[in-house]
Amino acid sequence: MTIPATRPADRYSPLYFLASLGAGGLAVTFFMYLFFWVPHPGQPVPVFEDVAQAFASGGPVMQGMIAVAYFGIAVLAFHNIRLLVWNIAQYRRLKGTPAWHDLTSTNAETQLLAMPLALAMSVNVGFVLGMAFVPGLWSVVEYLFPMALIAFGLIGVLAFRQLGHFFGRVLTRGGVFDVTAHNSFAQLLPAFALSMVAVGFAAPAAMSTVPLTAGISLIGSTFFGVAAILYAVVAAITGFNSMLHYGTARESGPTLMVVIPIMTVLGITFLRQEHGMTHTFGAEVSAVETLVFLSRLMAVQVVFLLLGFLVLNRQGYWRAYIFGAGDSAGAYALICPGVALSVMLQFWLNAGLVASGLVVKFSVGYWAISALAVVIQIVMVWFTFHLNRRHFGRARGSAPVPAE
Template identity: 80%
Template sequence: MHADVSRPADRYSPLYFLASLGAGGLSVSFFMYLFFWVKHPDQPVPVFEDIAKAFLEGGLLTQAMIVVAYLGIAVFAFLHYKLLIWNISQYRRLKGTAKWEELTTTNAETQLLAMPLTLAMAVNVGFVLGMVLVPGLWSVVEYLFPMALIAFALVGWLAFRQLGDFLGRVLTQGGVFDVTAHNSFAQLLPAFALSMVGVGFAAPAAMSTTPLIAGVSLIGSTFFGIAAALYAVFAAITGFNSMLHYGTARESGPTIMVVVPIMTVLGILFLRQDYGMNVTFGAETAAVENLAFLSRLLTVQVLFLMLGFVVLNRQGYWRQYIFGAEDSAGAYALVCPGVALSVMLHFWLNKGVVAAGLFDKFSVGYWAIAALAVAVQFLTIWFVLHLNRRHFGKIGRGAQAVPAE
């Protein structure tokens, strides 16, 4: 790394994986348009043939929606993989340096989990690209599901290996975990990574017609989902206790909102499992149960968003790291809640409100909530572009990317 830098990203932190993660999440968020607004009667998700038919038979608004969805998926998928490749390259350079030694001997070691988190997103984005771009994909999809399960299992193994290194160190060597630096929700990053692996693992449970594949998917996703939930509870309780004692670490303030994407990812995981149990194994779930379930998750998200904004506003985080003279790689943690809230609103609306009969699909009330989801999505897009200009643009400020602990 050069001594003279022209952009914050030149002083690398593993938290820059979150820049790639956010772009991947935005790509998937545009798939929500197709998922909920394009008919796909022959399979649980829309594929190229369904989208092409809707485009040819639909009106101008339908065609415009599909064009916007494709552009959004393509642009942010490209950005996602571009930033992923850059991060992997920088990560390899970081290993073995003095900064690496410092990173792996402090609380900040869990930042390394941002890599498997983003790799799991990369597999999800790849599947979305396949569905919308590859004709005839569904005819061979049963052969792809085992490959997807293997890919997610490998990413999960990487996540557990990194987490095992951290827990093995802090739980066997007394005094190496700094409780005074635990005053944030930064330690929830491993839970986020495990939940992302779990939601990917759950996809075949919802889409495969082979009971063995669906069953393996159900069992594996349960393992990762429960592991994520347990770790999240542990890290949140201990982190909140430290925050009450020492206040929230200024550079780690955005981590309070990491609960939001964890709720969305785990919510989709359990919905996929529920769909698979209904279709493949004959279980029955009332629509109102999904409405209640998703409403609970959405409530948790709103509460933590409110708490996060209170803390960030009181700390002056926006003035310092978003619009001010300093830069923090941890600011990218604010992208995930925006993406997650937008996606959750789509699921809550379609799988909860509409399915339970509160609104008719495409009614005025429906479009009011859908418009809110889209507004959150585009606000998040603006925020991503703003952060990318600050961190990756040659702005000549040379500010250091501050890693959250």
């Protein structure tokens, strides 16, 4: 007799929400083409009308870039939503099962925060789709901002409820948190979720012309951003201490680089706040201050990128879980750092180097740095579909067992 073969994704883990998250992040990287390369006078982001005008008046290079951007946004947004729906269905089936009890009685309970993380990303993707594909969106955008704030607020409540259950268990009952299993940055996932809520909450601050809407956005995004920073600091310090004692958990090695997307998301949060404070409330922030701020964030990202690659290479993670026989849902955590670096490079270049006058827009140096961001993006697109084939593709045969 044989045991029917199964796909790795059939052994469900909430970490598969990261597959939806990664696809959504990549959709945003394609929107960066439009954001930084298509003129959009009159509003802080490009909308359908701006892109249509650029396509009609631009040359073959501009038209090709727009076509690639639209194709990338459409395909990856589809995968983002498809994988989100699949994950929600699997999540609901998991609840109440013995596997759910095991999950929520260990350190791994914080994996549940991958759900609000992916939900927040999908709301951001919805805005990208609206700006790129919906004519006349900007005429009603002030009515959409309060709805966005409500959506992100509800996602934030969900994240805090899940965290409250976790903290209520581990902080009131001694001995239930396994310090020996804390030897990774897996516990930074809640900080990532809270920072994703913060960046979404900050969007109206950057784009709304209504002071009340922008003010609520500033206050709410500050709350979630500060909460993310506090949690990240505590989890990183205790996690690093455990890694020094017990080594890094091999399957959780990719979490060493989760600091990279947290830095990008918080960085965009603060840039959005800065834009709102400048254009709505009359604050003054110089371009060189923004450059230094983004450079500091990138320095942190590079340090953790090097640390992550060092540990993953020493542990043979690539041979075990990316190109070998093993499969781990946590491998999807490797998409986020690449996406985050690509996006951060674009902001560092345009909001930092160009704005401060160090690089001329569309010069050779400009395109050299842009090319680096695009190369990282392309690698992450390939990596995403590589993982999808491994985890969601056809089962790899059946395992024979002796007949009784």
